[in-house]
Amino acid sequence: MAGLSKRQARPLVFLPYFAFLAVFLVWPALYVFRSAFERSGAPRSPMIEAVTGQYRGRFVYSLQLSFASAAIGVLVGSLVAIAVVQLDSIRGVRSALVGYSSVAANMGGIPLAFAFLAAFGMQGLATRLLREINVDLVGWGFKITDFWGIVLVYLYFQIPLMTLILVPALDGLRRTWHEAAQSLGASAPQYWRLVAFPILLPALLGGFLLLVSNSFAAYATAFALSSGSSRLVPVQIRFFLQGETITGKTNLGYAMAAWMVLITALLVVGFQALVRRSERWRR
Amino acid sequence: MMSGRKLWWSVLVVVTVFYAIPMVAMTRFAFQRVPVIKLSWSNVFDKWTVAPIGETFADPNFRSSALLSIGLSVATAVLTVLLLVPTMALAHLRSPRVRRWIEVSAVLPFVVPAIALVVGFAGAFRGTAPLFIRNPYGMVPLLVITALPFTHRTIENGLSSIDLRTLVDASRSLGAGWNRTIWTVVAPNIRGSIATATFLAITVVLGEFTIASLLLKNTLPLYLAYAQGQNPQGAFAVGLVLTAISASLIGITNGIGRRSRR
Numbered sequence: 001m002a003g004l005s006k007r008q009a010r011p012l013v014f015l016p017y018f019a020f021l022a023v024f025l026v027w028p029a030l031y032v033f034r035s036a037f038e039r040s041g042a043p044r045s046p047m048i049e050a051v052t053g054q055y056r057g058r059f060v061y062s063l064q065l066s067f068a069s070a071a072i073g074v075l076v077g078s079l080v081a082i083a084v085v086q087l088d089s090i091r092g093v094r095s096a097l098v099g100y101s102s103v104a105a106n107m108g109g110i111p112l113a114f115a116f117l118a119a120f121g122m123q124g125l126a127t128r129l130l131r132e133i134n135v136d137l138v139g140w141g142f143k144i145t146d147f148w149g150i151v152l153v154y155l156y157f158q159i160p161l162m163t164l165i166l167v168p169a170l171d172g173l174r175r176t177w178h179e180a181a182q183s184l185g186a187s188a189p190q191y192w193r194l195v196a197f198p199i200l201l202p203a204l205l206g207g208f209l210l211l212v213s214n215s216f217a218a219y220a221t222a223f224a225l226s227s228g229s230s231r232l233v234p235v236q237i238r239f240f241l242q243g244e245t246i247t248g249k250t251n252l253g254y255a256m257a258a259w260m261v262l263i264t265a266l267l268v269v270g271f272q273a274l275v276r277r278s279e280r281w282r283r
Numbered sequence: 284m285m286s287g288r289k290l291w292w293s294v295l296v297v298v299t300v301f302y303a304i305p306m307v308a309m310t311r312f313a314f315q316r317v318p319v320i321k322l323s324w325s326n327v328f329d330k331w332t333v334a335p336i337g338e339t340f341a342d343p344n345f346r347s348s349a350l351l352s353i354g355l356s357v358a359t360a361v362l363t364v365l366l367l368v369p370t371m372a373l374a375h376l377r378s379p380r381v382r383r384w385i386e387v388s389a390v391l392p393f394v395v396p397a398i399a400l401v402v403g404f405a406g407a408f409r410g411t412a413p414l415f416i417r418n419p420y421g422m423v424p425l426l427v428i429t430a431l432p433f434t435h436r437t438i439e440n441g442l443s444s445i446d447l448r449t450l451v452d453a454s455r456s457l458g459a460g461w462n463r464t465i466w467t468v469v470a471p472n473i474r475g476s477i478a479t480a481t482f483l484a485i486t487v488v489l490g491e492f493t494i495a496s497l498l499l500k501n502t503l504p505l506y507l508a509y510a511q512g513q514n515p516q517g518a519f520a521v522g523l524v525l526t527a528i529s530a531s532l533i534g535i536t537n538g539i540g541r542r543s544r545r
Contacts, residue, residue, distance in 0.1 A: 013369070013373050014370055014373070014374065014378075014381055016366065016370065017366055017367070017370040017385065018384075018388070020366060020424065021388055021391070021428070023424075024404070024424040024427075024428055025391060025392065025400070025428050027403075027407050028395075028399075028400055028401075028402075028403030028404040028406075028407050029395050029399070029400070029403055030403075031403040031404075031406045031407040032399055032402065032403040032406070035406060076298065079294050080294060080295065080298050082294075083291035083292075083294040083295050084295075086287070086288070086291045087288070087291055087292070087295070093295070097295065099534065099537060100302060102533055102537055103529075103530045103533050103534065104302060106486060106490070106529065106533055107490075107526065107529075108490060109490045109491075109492045109504055110492060110504045110507045110508050110511075110522060111309075111490075111507070111522035111523065111525055111526045112305075112526075114309055114507070114511070114518065114519050114522040114523075115305035115306060115308065115309040115522075116305050118305065118308035118309045118311070118312040118313075118519060119304050119305040119307075119308035119309070120305075123318065123319045123320065124308060124319065125304070125307065125308035125311060125312070125319060125322075126304050126305075126308060127319075128319050128320075128322065155301075156301075156302070156305065159298065159301075160302075213393070216396070217397065217398070219396075219397065219398055219492070219493045220492030220493060220496075220504065223492070223496075223508075224492075224507075224508055224511070234396070234398040234493070237398055237399075237402060238398070238496070238497060241402045241405070241406075241497070242497065253402065254402065254403075254406070257396075257398060257399035257402050257403070258399070260396050260398065260399050261394065261395055261396065261399050264393070264394055264395070264396055268390065268393050268394050272390070
């Protein structure tokens with residue numbers, strides 16, 4: 001009897017976890033989408049309105065920022081990863097760089113904005129030091145709150161994240177493949193171009209997508225840098241939906257949030273597919 | 284060959300400088316009472332003080348937001364462990380299919396950015412269960428979900444690294460019930476993973492801004508954003524302390540990971 005009731009209870013033991021996700025993740029997400037399609041008298045669906053007309057620029061700006069910081073992050077982060085693996089024979093290089101990368105990749109939010117204001121703001125330490133060697137950031141019109149300023153700040157977590165993604169992929173390149181290529185007469189550049197690069201490509205592309213979604217969802221840092229006046233999509237959503245204020249555009253805010261979910265979902269699915277592909281070589 | 288090594292060294296030097304400068308600048312701004320304009324080689328070591336930290340601690344707003352952040356950290360970590368450990372241990376034992384579902388579901392928070400999650404949460408709960416919006420601890424479930432991709436992975440690694448079935452069979456055959464087996468046999472055997480998951484959850488809570496900001500709850504990051512205008516030195520000092528705490532938690536986590544892999 002006891003055994004029977006236990007067997008029947010089996011699916012129930014998983015219930016709390018899935019119910020929790022249903023209530024606190026799925027329901028809010030569904031609420032966003034339901035509201036995003038509610039027209040409530042407006043001539044066009046909020047989903048259309050959110051990506052056309054005056055709000056289209058927000059998405060363009062957010063995506064440009066994400067792509068720029070991801071592209072530079074992939075490039076520099078990969079160079080650092082290669083350097084770490086190349087200099088692996090020197091003690092401490094790997095553990096120091098990989099260790100700090102795991103810390104820096106998690107940085108963000110308000111403290112990171114503070115750090116970059118202190119360094120590259122108008123009265124920043126780095127701005128001052130660069131002026132000593134006749135590099136006048138302020139004179140060039142560089143502002144930490146502008147597009148390239150925010151890209152620079154985002155690189156602080158984008159570069160280490162890419163390093164963390166690529167180091168294991170580089171470790172997966174077997175020495176025997178290099179030797180095989182060499183014995184067949186390949187030069188070092190040929191080995192990198194024809195053997196290593198194609199194997200690393202899924203990891204590089206997957207890393208790129210992860211970095212794009214990473215900066216696309218970021219909000220706090222840009223918010224603190226610009227004291228709330230940023231042109232990023234999340235800042236606009238906040239404007240439409242903050243607290244109890246009635247802006248008459250709440251559905252538009254939900255529509256922008258829905259588009260963010262759709263774009264992020266696309267990036268995450270792409271990333272997962274590429275990760276599976278890049279792991280094929282590591283069996 | 285030598286020039287290749289030099290190239291890689293220069294890459295590491297440049298990136299190290301890039302990593303160091305913002306932290307050095309923040310430290311100097313927080314603890315040295317010399318404006319950048321007046322800074323020169325002659326006064327680099329003048330007027331360093333930790334007073335900004337003390338001034339911030341004297342601010343009652345700081346104390347209440349620090350208490351809230353600590354409370355949220357504890358609540359998030361506890362709820363994470365209570366929710367994940369029994370469910371995942373049972374899935375490991377009984378149902379590879381459920382294990383796979385849990386794995387997929389744990390990535391979902393990556394798909395829903397914090398800003399979308401919190402506006403949906405506020406909209407869905409405002410009419411039905413407003414207590415979750417009003418009470419600052421109502422945001423704990425959202426924090427658990429934000430941390431889920433990281434906490435799930437560590438618990439998963441822990442459960443995969445032990446001989447779960449033997450442990451559970453031994454415990455059950457000695458007459459222990461399920462709860463007792465999970466918390467006195469399984470949990471101590473994956474304590475490294477549980478500690479790691481706890482630290483990761485705390486790191487997420489201490490850095491989280493979007494959710495607290497949209498729900499207007501005065502956590503530490505929100506206090507920082509507010510104090511930036513009132514007492515920038517104090518705000519930067521506390522920001523630095525928060526960064527150091529998160530960094531050491533992640534450092535400890537890495538240490539635990541390395542030790543258990545051995």
